[in-house]
Amino acid sequence: EIVLTQSPGTLSLSPGERATLSCRASQSVSSSYLAWYQQKPGQAPRLLIYGASSRATGIPDRFSGSGSGTDFTLTISRLEPEDFAVYYCQQYGSSPELTFGGGTKVEIK
């Protein structure tokens, strides 16, 4: 099973700042199969990024994904008030067991 470790656990930032979230895999993950999700309290998660760097339908271009191998990054270029949430990475094709990272909470400073 591929273990995904997200850091930091919590990121305290102000609106307008840049957020950089990390997802590290225990073994190499094909870039084709790395996704990022956003979850707000009481809501189902929403797909932001798939294939490591492709934005899902309707996702603003302030969200971008990058990385390869074992290190992946989600960047939010300028935080909007609605971006404060929990973010999860997921691998969905490098091993039969689909796995999620533990999440990063982006909170208002």
Place this chain on the structure above:
Amino acid sequence: QVQLVESGGGLVKPGGSLRLSCAASGFTFSDYYMSWIRQAPGKGLEWVSYISSSGSTIYYADSVKGRFTISRDNAKNSLYLQMNSLRAEDTAVYYCARAGYSYPADYWGQGTLVTVSS
């Protein structure tokens, strides 16, 4: 528009059983892998199981293997999760998602809460 609506959650005693259902609409259900993903209270996401479009390929997380059974009825546009020998640690919101091996979860249901407690 794509809709996934789960049902069947509730309170069950340890060792008991429950069957979750997910009604899909707005897309050709028989073309897609489907998954169950859960989230314990205050915790992160945990993938539970997926099933291929035809039902021929099924995979489970080790935590539920041998206790849970995923199935689908393409004629009814429905996904199911039969949960047996339930434990306290199975307490979670269970989401149905259009997702599977090599497919990210692009649509999610609103979730159904399963509580395992005596």
